[in-house]
Structure formats: structure tokens, C-alpha cells
Amino acid sequence: MSEEPTPKKAKLDWGLTDPSEPLTRKDVIAFQKEALFRTINKHRCREKSLEKQLEVCGQQSAEIREQYASLYAMVTALANKILDLSKEDQEAQKLCNTILEGDGKEVLALAADFTVLVEKHISEDEPSARQSPGEASWNKQLHQLEAAKAELSAHNKQLRKEISAIREHYQDLIRRYDREDSDTVRRVFKLQDSLGEGNAKDATEASPANQSEVTNTATGDEKEEAVSKMEHELQIQDLNDQIELLKHTLKDLESWKASSGAEIARLRTEITSINSASEQTNRGIQNDREALLQKLDFTTKENAELTQANDLYLSKFQQMVQEKEIFTNKLSMEFQTAQDALKKHNAMLEKDLVRIRATRDELTSKIAIMENQKPKSEMLADLQKVLDLQKERIEKMENKSVEATNDAVMKELQDLERAFKELTQFAHKKYSDHISQESIVAKLTVEKTKADQKYFTAMRSKDSILIENKNLSKNLHKSNELINQLKEIERTLQSKVESLNKQIHLSQSNEKRLMESSKAVSLKIMDLTSELGKTKKVVETLQGERAKQIEQDARLESNIHSLQSQNSALKLQLSQAENKAKKLHKSLVSNGGDNSIIAEELDNFRTIVYCSLCSKNWKNTAIKNCGHVFCEECCKERLAARMRKCPTCNKPFGSADLLVVHL
Template identity: 25%
Template sequence: MEERKRPAGDDESAPPLKRQATSVNGTSKPHVDADMLYQDDLERFQKEAIWRQMQEYKRDRNTVETQLKELTKRTTYHDDHLRVIDAWFSQASIRRALLDEVRLLVGDVDAHESFSPFPSTLLNSDSLAFEQHLHSRSKEISSAISKLFGSPKATPPQITDLQSRISQLLAAEKIHITELDKSRKEHENLEERLETASLRYMLAEKKLDRVKSTTVQRLEKQAISGGKSESGSGLGGGPDGDESKVDSEALFEAEKCRKEAVASFEKQKEHLAALEADNEKLTAQITTLENRITHLSDEDYSRTDLFKHLKSQHEDVITRINDLEAKNVKLREEAEKYQAERAAYRFQMEEESQMSLAEKDSHLAQAENDLARIRTTRDELVADLAMRKAAQSQSRASFDQMKELCSAHEERIKVLESEIERRNMPSGQSNGVPSPQPSIEDASTDELHTKYSTLEKQFAMLKTELQSMEKVYQKTSAVASQKVNHLTALEEKTIRLGAEKSKADQKYFAAMKAKEAREQEVRTLRAQNSKTSEIVSQLKDADSATRNLTVNLEKQISELKSTLTTLGNKSGATQQQLNEKNILLEGLKSQVEELKKTLVAKDTATNIASSAHRKAEVETEALKVSLEETQKSLETWKKKALGNQSLEAESLRALAVCNVCRVNFKDTVIKSCGHVLCISCIEERNKSRSRKCPNCNKSFATSDIMHITL
């Protein structure tokens, strides 16, 4: 019994646990059952079992390859799809969220019926088809938005509330449709699994039929009968037992998978029925609300806040119109009264203006005469002044010349006096005839000195005379040149004055013409002045009328100011109330937004929880079925274990169980004595410090303990 081989583990790549038994010369030992009669049948059955197992492995491989191909086909364009979705939603993420509201605002209430879930055919197509699908969705969104901007219309608050409710119901419907599509996908997957499990179940039934064949039963009987002997106890029934065990396990797994799939399918069918019922309920509510929106009655409009507000505004406008009509009648009477007063005042102002104009005309004529007389006197005085200035300039020039001539005469007198003095000297004169001069060689030194001094004096006198004559000549020549220049200037002045006279004559004639033109212009201006006086009188009348109207308008303005002050006070109170209402409205809006966000979050959480709940229910049903099958299998194996128990098994169990506690198996050996116990008994002895073997009472240490595997 101890030579029976244990079945190999799951690790087929591990080396064999035992070497093949060989003889001394290296040849393999003959099979222990080689001399048995059923050896050929056994080999044939083993080959058939191996072939069937290989076919099972091949079918499993084909199934796995098919699933792998499907997954590979689905995930081929997965990354491209994600990139396209990311690029598309980066510019159109808001469109889909607002699409239902846009269609409701436009009035396209049946547009939601055309909603279709994500087509499963796109999972096996390339990115081009996926982009075309997104492009079609974008066209739908763009058409809805163009309809919105193409037909704007004002809607009352009640319709807006109904539209918001419809949009919420549409969103819930979309969520249910998505969940329904997801459930359908799961249903399809479960159907595929059910078909696979059914196929495996049928194959397992075939295997079971093969196992229950007469040959197999005969071989089993032979194996059981041969197992009692010592030589064939571990070999005769080995392959048959393993094959039947494999077939039964495969059948059990197939049946288990089939029941799990059926339970999951039933639970998903219940969920699908519940979702369809909810969908029908929501569709009915949406239809009712759409009919109510499209066929609103006058009572519905009269119940709205907008109608009440417009009605109150209309009543206020009617009251204001009546007040304005009464004020208009009063103002018209006052205007007629003021018109009569203005006509009387205008007639009076015209008479006064005519009298003042006549007086102003007489004063103007007298002023013009005085102006002409003053201008004539001014011209005479200017001419006299010019003549006097010219005479004065000429007399001043001649006086300067006289001074220069007097100075020249004085110099001439001085020259003549020096000449007279020179002539009156004693040495050189005798009736005007000079005395004969003695020769120089015959003269003495004193005579020479005397003569030299005389000559020196004469030379000095001549020098002085020459200087005076030079000065006189210079002054005389200067005066003569001045006279010449003066004459030349006079001639030029005469020529220039002649030219200026001709120019002055031309200017005189031009001035006369200009004077005539000015006189004509003055006459024209006088005519215009008369007309202007009339216009001034008219403007004065208009001014007086305007003043009267201004006075009346000031009175009206004062009255309107008082009214405006009253209305301003009322408006301030109303504005204060409006501000309070606006503040309250903003707070309510913020609360509504928060509640919407909370509602959306709760809806999302509810959807997630419901989806998780449905998945959990499906898994629970599958686990329940698995638990039932496991319990049934456990009961079966217990019965088999109790039925197949024999004395040999009891003896083997007694050998394997610890002889101290009779509970655990032997797994620890004491090296000092070689006895085998369980680890719990040895640990108890270590804790109680009684480290002795219970069989031989031999002491051992902690290092003498070694774990073994039976």
C-alpha cells in the first residue's frame, strides 16, 4: 500500500519526482501487468483517453483563440477611438449635454425618439467609420442649435419648468437606454457563455457515455479486482480512475457554468423587464407633458406669473394714461390763455420797437454828419502838419550848413591872419620887393644863426598856414560835396514825388470809386439794417413768447419735480424691495444650482449603485448556484468517501495521524529518536518545557525538530 504513486501536481514543467526503475544493465524493467490478458484493451483505452483529453485541450484552445481574436479585433482601434473622442469632445463636450434643452426650446419634441445607442459595429471598424459616426452626431447637434437660433420665441415660466422636467426625464431615459444597452450586451455575453457551457455539457455527456461503456466497466472491474493484489494495487486502475475523474470534473464544471449562466440570465431578464417598465412609464409622462406644452390653454397662460405681471403693468399704464389725459386738457386751456396774452404783448412790443427804431435812425444820421466833418478837419490838420515837418527839416539842414560854413570862414580868417603876420616880419619886406640876400660863404656865423632862426620861424608859420588851409579846403570840399549830394537828392526826390503824385492820383481815383462802392454798401447795409430791425422785433416778440412759455414750463417743471420727487420716493422703496427680491432670488438660484448639482450627483450615485446592485444580484445568483453545486458535490464526495472507506484506509489513516493528539497528521520528526509527531504537540511540549519524546521519553532540543512531508 505504501508503494502507491501519488498523482502529479499541476506544474507539468517540473522534473519527475522519481527516476524510472531500470535493471542493472540499464534496460527498463518489464511492466508489472505485461502478462495480463487485458493489456491490449488497457493500452487502447489509455490511448483513447489521451486522445480525448487532447481533443478537449484543442477545443479549449480553439475557444480561447476565438475569444482572443474577438478581443484583439475590438481593441485594434481602441487607442485611435480614444484619441478621436478626446479631440472631438474637447470642442463639443457641451453640445450633447445641451442637445435636449435646445430641441425643447426649438419645439422639436420628437427628436429624442431618434436617439440610438452606440452601434456595436463600430467596435470592429476602423477610426474613419468612428469619425463619420461622430460627424453625424455633430450634424444633429448643429442642426438643433441652428433651429434654436433660427426661431427664437419667448416662453412663459411654466413652459420653462415643463421643459426642464422633460429634459430631466429625457436624461433619465437616456440613462435607462444606456443601461438597457449595457444589459443587452451582458445578456449577449451570457448567451455566448451559455452556448459554450451547453456545448461543453454535451461533450461531457458524450464523455460520460463513453466512460459508461462495457469496455470501461470491464476494465474498471479488472482494475478493482487487480487492485487488491500487491503487484497491481497501484497500476491497474490508474488511467481509468484518472480519466473518469477528469470526465466527472469536466461534467461538473460544465453543469455548474450552465446553471450559473441560467441564473444570471434570469436575474438580468428581471432587471430588463423592470427597466422596460420604467422606460414605458417615463415615455408616457413625456408624452403627457409634450401634449400639455403643445396645447396650452388660456387658463394655463392666465395662471403664469408672466401673465399676472403683464396684467398689473397694463392696469398701471391705463391709470397713467388717464392722469396724462386730464393733465393734457388742463395744459391746453392754459396754453390758449397764454397765447392771447402773447398776442397782446407782441403788439405792444412792435409799437415800442418802431418808435425806438425811428429815434435810432435820427441819431445815426446826425452821427454820420459829425463823422464826415471830423474826417475833413482831420485831413486838413494832417496836411498842415506834414508841411510844417518838411519846412522844419529843411531849415534845420540849412542851419547845419551855415554852421559848417562859419567854421570854414573862421579857419580861413586864421590862415589869413597867419599870412599877414608872416608878411609883416621885419626881415623880409620892402614895398613888396625882397632885399638881396648876401652869399652864404661871405656871411658870418652870427648872420647865419640869425638867418637860420628867421627861416625856421617862417617855415613854422608856413606849416601852420598850410595846415589851416588844408582844414579849410577839406571843410569847403565837404560842404561842396554835401551841396552836390543835396542837389542830387532833390532831383531824385523831385522825380520820386512826380511818380508818387501820379500814384496818388490813381489812388485818389480808386479811393473815389471805393467811396462810391462804400456809399452803395452803406445804403445796402441801411436797407439790411431796416430788415434786421424787423427781424429783431420779431425775435423780441419770440423772446417774449419764449419767456412766457419758459415761465409756464417752469411752473410745470416745479409741479413735475414735486411729482417726480414723490415717484422717486416710491421708486426708491420699490427699488429697495426689488433689491431685496433680487438678493433673495440670487440666494434661491444658488440653492437651486446646488440642489441641481446634488441631484445630479445623487442620480449618478444612484445609477452607479443600481448598476452595482444589479451586478451584485447577478453575481449573487451565480454564487448561489455555485454554492448549491458545491454543496451537492461535497455531499456526493462525502458519500463516496464513506462508501469507499475500508480497513486499509483506516490503517493508513492511523499511521498518518499523530498518536498523541489523534487529530492532526504527522508532519514533524525528532532527529534524536526518529519518532514523528504533529507540530502542535511538539510546540505544546516546548512551551511547557517538557522537551521529551512521548513515545520513548528521550530528551530533544529545538534544533532537533525537522519538518517533513508525507
């Protein structure tokens, strides 16, 4: 908005001549200078208003920059979020990176694509139900508010136009008041003395250098008094007409001000009611949106928990299957190794048994030979000793624990074998010694002891084999029990696996149901968005048509108002002109048809207003160097003809020294 014109400064003393004296060159120069000053003041007022507008525009641009910065930050945050969400979409990532790294022009160019991407993610992530009747009413109210907003904007434009028209009208009035208050204008256009006919002819026939000085002589006292009286009456009549015109315009402006004030108050009440209704609708929409978001969060959390439980059960099941396979493989390997070891041991025992039987047969044959050689009493004594020894050893063996391990038995066998070897070596040694003393007896005793030892070792090996067979049977029984336990564990695991499969099937069915519901909701959202877009387009077209209609109506009303004001002003001017013509006619009739005074005034006016070179164009171009005023065509013709001197004072000037003035 431009400011009002500044108050006028104190009037300058132009050194004007007495109104009773003829118009001089000094008066004309003062008139031209004051016209230049009025033009300069007008441009100064415009400059101040433009400076004020520039200041307001700077503040608005700063606010717009702040809003742009906040919006750009919000867009970059949204681009970062969408970049995280769309990791598989290469085009979306490229678009988000361009928005994050580009400047404002690139962001503005990609605004449509980014809006489509955001709407896509919103339609995928935000489920919503069908439009409820409350939402339909809210949308209807929103459309009504948008229509009211368009109407108010059109009315605001119309009010701005009317305000600018009023401002121009007041500026014109102030300019006219400045001209009316000007002494130089009053001195030039309202002469107090009449001009003579002879001096007027001399002024028209004078050279261009002396046409700016106007000289005349006074006529009779009666004519002067009559002319001054008539001019005074005409001036009073003009002032009265202007006052009436101003009163009429003031009444129109007051009525228009009252109507516009009432309209503004009504619009303010409508705006407050619209704002309150829009706030209520926005609050309800926000509450529904929050409820839907909470429901969506709950369903997503439940789905995530079900997927986690499903993954946990699957991992446990796979781990148990792997452990079962490892345990069965390990058990089968251990059983196979134990079975192979037992088979090898049985084969070795069978070989030992065959060897022992062969030695037994040899010993029996030797014993038979010895029995034939020895007496029966010695043989019985030896047998009794052998039996005693066997009983002692059997008792010792029975006293030992039956539950000795295979390693202990093998160790004992090795110790026995080692002892047996040592004993045999010792016996051989003794036997060799005894042979030297008693060849045949010692030989038989040694053979008898060997037979006893072999018999005893055979008995001991038989006992160890029996013990080992018992241990193997116990191990087999334990392995059977372990196999039964593993079978029971397998049954329990199978039942658990079945229950887990049931839970997995249930979770999958729930997930499918949720996916189907989300797809249905997304389809509903897409349908609703398409319907909303169509309705928005229809509403926008209707609003545009309504705004155009409102603007056209407002324009027609303003045209009608301006035409009415122009009509009233023209009527007043017509009535004033008729009154002035009647008065002039009366004055002419009273003076006997003498119009020489008016002709002289017209000639003086022509000499002041029209160019002194061509006498047909208005003076509208001033020379800055000397202040003389001519028409624009004459100045250009003189510059084109290289006549670069003022026709009045012969001062040189150029095209840059010309200044446009408005008389």
C-alpha cells in the first residue's frame, strides 16, 4: 500500500507582479517553475510510496524465505524417510538423492514426481476404511469453505481495485487543490486586468523572443469593473459548483464506506465461523486418523510378534532335528564299533580256546604217560594239591567283583600272561637245573606244572569270557533301554513338531488374512482417492466458474458505480456550464455584445499555453538551462536541424536538457 502525500511546505515567494499589472516574462517563468516543482513533488510522493512498498515486499520476501527454508527442511526429511523405505526401487532412490543433493530449481522441477512417490507410499502404508457420513459432511463443509474463500478472495481483489481508484481520485483532488492554491496559476489563468486589442495584435505579430512578454493597456473604468465583477461571480460560481461536486462525492464515499464496512464485518463473522468449523473438522479428521494409525500399529506389532514366534519355533525345530540326527548317528557308530570289537574279541577267544584245547590234549597225553610212570599215591597227592590250588583260586576269583570292566579284565589277563611268561621262564630255568640233577623226574614235574598252568589259564580265560559275556549282555540291555528312551523322546518331539506346525499354519492363516484385509483397505483407499480427486477437480472447476462469475459481477457493479458517479459529475458539470453560459450571455447582453475583453483573454491564454514557435501545439517540453517552454515537436525539429539554441534567449541546449511538463 502506498502512503498518503506528504503535507505541503511553506509557499515560496516567486516575486510575482501585481495582478493589476500586465503579465510579464517573470510571471510566466515562475508559473513554469512551479509546474516543475509540482511534477517533482508528485514524483517524490510516488518514490516514497514505492519505497514503502519495497520495504513491505522485503519483509514479505523474508517471511517467504523462512517458510521456504522450513518447507525445504520438511521435504528433505520426507525424502530421507522415503529413501529408507524404498531400498529396492532404484528410480525412487535416484529421485530422493536428487532432491537431497540438488538446488531449488531441481527440486521445483521434480516436485510432481516426488508428490506421486509420496502419495504412493502413503497409499501403501496408511490403511483407511470407507468414507463415513461424518467425513462426507466434513468434506462438504470443506468444499463450502473453499468456495467461500474463493468468493472472499475475489471480493478482496475488488476492494483493492476500489481502494486504488479512491487513492487516485484523492491524489487528483490534491493535485487540483495544489493548482488552485498556486499563486502563479491564479496569476496566469485568472488575470485581474483586461488586455487591449492593439497590444494583443502586437503580441501575436511579435517575434518568438518577445512573445513571452504580454503588454496591454487598461480600458475604461466601467468595463474594468464589469469584467472584474463578472469574473468574480464566475469564480464564485465555479467554487460553489466544485463544493457541491465534492459534497456529492463525499456523500457517495461515505455511503460506500458504510456499505463496505458492513460487508467487511459480515465477511469477518463468516471467516471466524468458517475458521471454527474448519478447525472442528480438522480436529475430527485428526482424531480418526490417529485411531486408524493406532489400529495399524497394533496390527503391525501383532504381525511382527507372530512372525518372531514362528521364526523361533522353526529354529528350535530345526535345531532339535539336527540334534536328533547327530545323536542317532553317534549312537549307531558307537554300537557298531562295540559290536565290531566284540566280534574281534570273540574270534580271538575262539582261537585261544582251540589252542588251549590242543594244549589240554597234549597235557592229558603227557599226564597219562606220567601216570603210567608215577605211582598212584603221588599222582593223587599231586591232583589233590592241584585241586586245592584250583579251589583257592576259584575262591579268590569268586571273591573278586563280578562287575569289573573290560579294560580291567584285559589288564588282569595281560598281567597274568606276563606273570605266566615269567613263571614259565623261571620254571624252565628250574627245570633245566632240575634236569641236571634229576633228568626224568624234573622233566615230568615241569611238564606237570606246565599242564597245570595251562589248565589254570584256560579256566581263568573261561571265567573272563563268561564275565565279559555278562558285561556285554548288560551293555546290550542298557543300549536297548537307551533306544527305548530315544524312541519316547522322538515321540515327544514329533508331538511338539506337530503342535509347532499347527501354530505355524495358524500364524500363516492370520498373516494371509491380514494381508488380504490390508489389500482390501488399500484398494478402498485408492478408490476413495480417485473419487476425491475427481470431486476436487469438479469443485475446482465450479469454484473457478463461480469466482469468474463473482469477479464479473463485482466488475459490473464497479462499472455501474463509476458510470453513475461519472453521470452525476457530468450532470453537475452540465448544469454548471449551463449556468455559466447563461451568466455570460446575460453579461454579453448587458454589455451590448462587446466581447473584446474575452477575446483578449483568450489571446493571452493562447500565448501562455500554446507553443510560441508553431502556435498550434501545447507547451509540454521545458529547457532546463533557461526554463523556457515549447512543444515537443518544435524542440525535436530544432535538434534534428542542428539548431541547438533556445529561440527566446539563444542559450545552447541538448536532448538531455529537455524535461516533460504538464500544465
